[in-house]
Amino acid sequence: MKRTVVIVLLACALLGLQVLVLRPVQSQAEGQIASPRDRASVRGLVPIEGSATHPQFQKYEVHFGPEPNPGDQWTPIGGSPFTVPLVQGRLGLWDTTIIPDGIYSLRLRVVRLDGNYDDYFVRGIQVANTRPTETPTPQKTPTPAAPTDTPAPTPTVVIGVPNVVSPTPRPTNTPLATAPSIAATGPSELPFGFSSISDAAFWGVAATMAVFVGIGIILAFKGGLTSLIRWLTRRGRDDML
């Protein structure tokens, strides 16, 4: 009984440590386009909102490109690149009046000091300047039991009033849609002073190994290693009779 309690406590301690160590890895955000969303219909001047941060931030760029884009041709939106990191703000302003109507993608590229970068995309944006904006009908999803997966009507941005978003309800943030919560965390919020994901992962693994090695040493010194092995390979009570 006593041994069971000790084992359960050890397991809880290890799980707690894992959660603490992995938390910064999971919550670290570097880039996101919050608006417009996938398959949104836009026209006029479109504010692009979201986050672009990184512990080694150098700049971010916002591009648009046609869909499909076999030539991988991307055009920077006005003002790009931007040298100030941004959390939940306006990444740029996209003038869609100078491009033909059609389907486009947006690309946010967060460039680090070492020149490496991460890309974030919004797909299927419909630019419709020459006809009335249509609010897309929510598409039927293959799994109606998961309402959070059903796209809600997307916000429509009005020409000349870039900051005003129509009162169409936005999709609810659900546990599945982790991007908004991720975007809320910037590099300054990283716990334990980790400077990057790789640092956090490294120290997480190192801490876990240290715990196991520590337990091993303690057990070895107490002569419990044999008992532990025996316990791990023990048989059922019927085998002892």
Place this chain on the structure above:
Amino acid sequence: MLIVGLGNPGPEYAAHRHNIGFRVVDALARAHGLAFSRRRGTRSLVAKGILAGKPVLLAKPQTFMNLSGQAVHSLSRMYQIAPNHILIAYDDLDLPLGRLRLRPEGGAGGHKGMRSIIDLMGTQAFPRLRMGIDRPPGRMDPADYVLQPFDKDQSPLVAGAVEEAVAAIECWLAAGIVAAMGKFNQPARGESPCLEDQE
């Protein structure tokens, strides 16, 4: 000669009633200055020595109780020991605490360690020394009972029984099973010497 004490391996089981066979061979080894060590291929802790002028192998199977036969079978094959030269010491619920019973052969009597040995050896014609541990009190499950340590007030009786078992085994070695039975199976033993029989 091979003397096997039955029990479950591991310090957590050492004090259990079911491990009294281990205690007997431990005491025998101690009395003769022998030390146990793991012997490859035997699945047992083994101690070798000369007792009563005969080469003797003491063994504690490191299988769990219900697989004791694997260890005994391995030992008998490895050391070429005939079944009638193998004595098994084990606990017996049907004997009062402190009572010993030597037999030249017999069944398993519900003991799974003995059942395993009989099954693997293919015979039940080997001597055994049963050590009484009493019936469980009230309606207690016998399985729970044998997997518990002896009560504190039973310790002197158990220690005495183990000492007597050592003497019985030495008598078996020196004089054979009939003489040992005659001396140690009596409820109230006389002081008759352990004389060699005609076995």
